[in-house]
Amino acid sequence: MAKSGKDSTEQVITFVREMIAKGELRQGDRLPAERDLSTKLGVSRPTIRAGLRALSAMGVVKSRHGSGTYIPEGPPTLGSEPLRFLAALHGLSRDEVYEARRVLEVSAAGLAAKRASAEHTAVIAEEVASLFASIDDPQEFLVHDIRFHRAVASASGNQIVASLVEMVSALYYEHRRDTAARATDRNLRDAADLHRAIYQAIRKHDIDLAQTLMNRHLLHSAAYQAQEDQPLGLQAARPVKGSRSPRKRAAAPDAS
Amino acid sequence: MAKSGKDSTEQVITFVREMIAKGELRQGDRLPAERDLSTKLGVSRPTIRAGLRALSAMGVVKSRHGSGTYIPEGPPTLGSEPLRFLAALHGLSRDEVYEARRVLEVSAAGLAAKRASAEHTAVIAEEVASLFASIDDPQEFLVHDIRFHRAVASASGNQIVASLVEMVSALYYEHRRDTAARATDRNLRDAADLHRAIYQAIRKHDIDLAQTLMNRHLLHSAAYQAQEDQPLGLQAARPVKGSRSPRKRAAAPDAS
DNA sequence: ATCACGGAAGTGGACTGTCCAATCGGCGTC
DNA sequence: GACGCCGATTGGACAGTCCACTTCCGTGAT
Numbered sequence: 001m002a003k004s005g006k007d008s009t010e011q012v013i014t015f016v017r018e019m020i021a022k023g024e025l026r027q028g029d030r031l032p033a034e035r036d037l038s039t040k041l042g043v044s045r046p047t048i049r050a051g052l053r054a055l056s057a058m059g060v061v062k063s064r065h066g067s068g069t070y071i072p073e074g075p076p077t078l079g080s081e082p083l084r085f086l087a088a089l090h091g092l093s094r095d096e097v098y099e100a101r102r103v104l105e106v107s108a109a110g111l112a113a114k115r116a117s118a119e120h121t122a123v124i125a126e127e128v129a130s131l132f133a134s135i136d137d138p139q140e141f142l143v144h145d146i147r148f149h150r151a152v153a154s155a156s157g158n159q160i161v162a163s164l165v166e167m168v169s170a171l172y173y174e175h176r177r178d179t180a181a182r183a184t185d186r187n188l189r190d191a192a193d194l195h196r197a198i199y200q201a202i203r204k205h206d207i208d209l210a211q212t213l214m215n216r217h218l219l220h221s222a223a224y225q226a227q228e229d230q231p232l233g234l235q236a237a238r239p240v241k242g243s244r245s246p247r248k249r250a251a252a253p254d255a256s
Numbered sequence: 257m258a259k260s261g262k263d264s265t266e267q268v269i270t271f272v273r274e275m276i277a278k279g280e281l282r283q284g285d286r287l288p289a290e291r292d293l294s295t296k297l298g299v300s301r302p303t304i305r306a307g308l309r310a311l312s313a314m315g316v317v318k319s320r321h322g323s324g325t326y327i328p329e330g331p332p333t334l335g336s337e338p339l340r341f342l343a344a345l346h347g348l349s350r351d352e353v354y355e356a357r358r359v360l361e362v363s364a365a366g367l368a369a370k371r372a373s374a375e376h377t378a379v380i381a382e383e384v385a386s387l388f389a390s391i392d393d394p395q396e397f398l399v400h401d402i403r404f405h406r407a408v409a410s411a412s413g414n415q416i417v418a419s420l421v422e423m424v425s426a427l428y429y430e431h432r433r434d435t436a437a438r439a440t441d442r443n444l445r446d447a448a449d450l451h452r453a454i455y456q457a458i459r460k461h462d463i464d465l466a467q468t469l470m471n472r473h474l475l476h477s478a479a480y481q482a483q484e485d486q487p488l489g490l491q492a493a494r495p496v497k498g499s500r501s502p503r504k505r506a507a508a509p510d511a512s
Numbered sequence: 513a514t515c516a517c518g519g520a521a522g523t524g525g526a527c528t529g530t531c532c533a534a535t536c537g538g539c540g541t542c
Numbered sequence: 543g544a545c546g547c548c549g550a551t552t553g554g555a556c557a558g559t560c561c562a563c564t565t566c567c568g569t570g571a572t
Contacts, residue, residue: 008555009309020344027345033523044556046302049525053265053306054313058338060345065524066563076342082314083416086332088276089283089316092415100416103367107359159348160339160356164420264526289552300527305554321553322535 008043012051015041016060020071031061031069057081075154078163080170087171097171098222104165105149106215111156113202113210120155121203127151128199131192141188146173148195152214155202179225187224191217264299268307271297272316276327287317287325313337331410334419336426343427353427354478360421361405362471367412369458369466376411377459383407384455387448397444402429404451408470411458435481443480447473 015037019025031037034052038045052069055061059079063069086092112120127148134140149169153162194217201210271293275281287293290308294301308325311317315335319325342348368376383404390396405425409418450473457466 017341017344020341035523046305046526046557047555049302050306050309050555052524053310055341057310057313058335058341060338060341063524064564066522067565068523071345076346076348078338078342079314082316082334085273085276085311085314085316086334086416086419088273089327090332090415092332096414096416099367099414100420103363103414103417104359104420107363111355111359158352158355158359159346160342160352160424161359163342164356164360164424168416168420291552302528303526306526308553319553320535321533322551324535324552 008047009051009054011041011043012037012048013055016051016055025071027071028073029071031071033068076159076163078167080167083167083171094226095222097168098218098225101165101168101172102215102218102222104161104168105153105218106211108153108156108158108161108165109198109202109210109214110207111158111161112152113205113207115157116155116202116205120151121199124148124151124155124199124202128192128196131188131195135185135188135192138188141191142173142177145191145195152198152202176225191221194220264303265307265310267297267299268293268304269311272307272311281327283327284329285327287327289324332415332419334423336423339423339427350481351478353424354474354481357421357424357428358471358474358478360417360424361409361474362467364409364412364414364417364421365454365458365466365470366463367414367417368408369461369463371413372411372458372461376407377455380404380407380411380455380458384448384452387451391441391444391448394444397447398429398433401447401451408454408458432481447477450476 016025016031025031031052032040034045034048037048041048052061052063056063056069057079059077060071061069062072087097112124116124127144130144131141131148134144146169150162150166153165156162194213198210198213198217201213272281272287281287287308288296290301290304293304297304308317308319312319313335315333316327317325318328343353372380383400386400387397387404390400402425406418406422409421412418450469454466454469454473457469
């Protein structure tokens, strides 16, 4: 009856929070069944469901029909859905997204250069190699581009920064995928070179250089994107085309 | 008209998303009543509630009992709850939180120095003045400290960056509030001086200096915090339960 | 003995119906 | 005209029931 008395649905969130805090729930674990939680917490099942739905929206849990409710595994992740709504509600410009991404990635590159381990640099090197190998396949190139940046973010050694990079980048990659098909060999070639330079800077622990190169890369990339799609103004005026929305997880077909 | 979705509850989210995209829903607006949405979307009310609960968890909407469900006003905000869970689940160290905050705030200071307007600098100046005025009142000092950093983030001109700063800082301020009462005049004096220096750098559009000073300030602050307390966890977000602080100073029922 | 198939049990997803509590506006009273 | 009360509206929560999907185990065919 302590602090949990305000909202019944808050009780659910608090309960899960405390289970996590106590170490009773870890990654990959399954939560008790909704019916069990219902009796255990003394609240109705719809209320339990509401609480779990909230946790699900926060990305804390993930429900699988017929199986159970689980805590996702893998690296820490912040959903990018809230950002999408935020952008729509406040009319955030695409430039702001680009800039935010640049801020995060440049910092991540700096951190990576500061403390990248041998394993981290190896992963990055691998992606650089894959980039050069897929210069003739824009879609494949994009996949390794994404993985490269993810590897750099991971090498930063700061999981929060990595999560933020992922969150903001997700917005960016969405239409990036559309323009990827139109990229020329020249663009990809230049991009691959820059990626390699960034990798080398990280490997040499040259913080300033890594940051500078990453900044240049992203500025260049943003400029290229900007010249690609003008219809920004048109899209705003035109009524939404209804069903084109990427409801499906558009995150790119990565397997590993 | 209901867009065919996999999940019934997804329909609700999609519906709201499209209303926002069409401009039919803006900040401060009230959503249709749950019962109306129920008939309009052809799904049951508990389902509507589940969808709204998810949106609420994302911070997109906010329900007020007896009044309605609204879209919050004010600057864009990303809840920090997900980060809290992330920290608990992945055992993120406090240092990571500090570092992430530093990364964001340093970048924000740089952007602010680049493009701060007269109004923005005025707001920052005001908070600096308030900092000096409340050197003998740690709690009040903390309030203006927070406002100062918020003003800087806002002056960055990038709402996404500002939101991220707010999100990460929220984690930080929680235990900061506990240690605030123990801060000495000397600490506050130094902090105020640094804040003033940061402000001046921003006003002079000296990007490098602003970043350097902000970085120094936060490093110093982190070092001070580190010597204060050890434990990290996720205590239930609200007031600390009885078992934590070895010595609790004056109660300070101030909730701000 | 092995493996594929089928069904039962467990789980989340959703619906119907009902009641409670908070809010807000309008009406009547003072 | 100001105040206060009361009811309509709205979100919050509950109970019971049914459905869809997943999983797994036992059965039977190979």
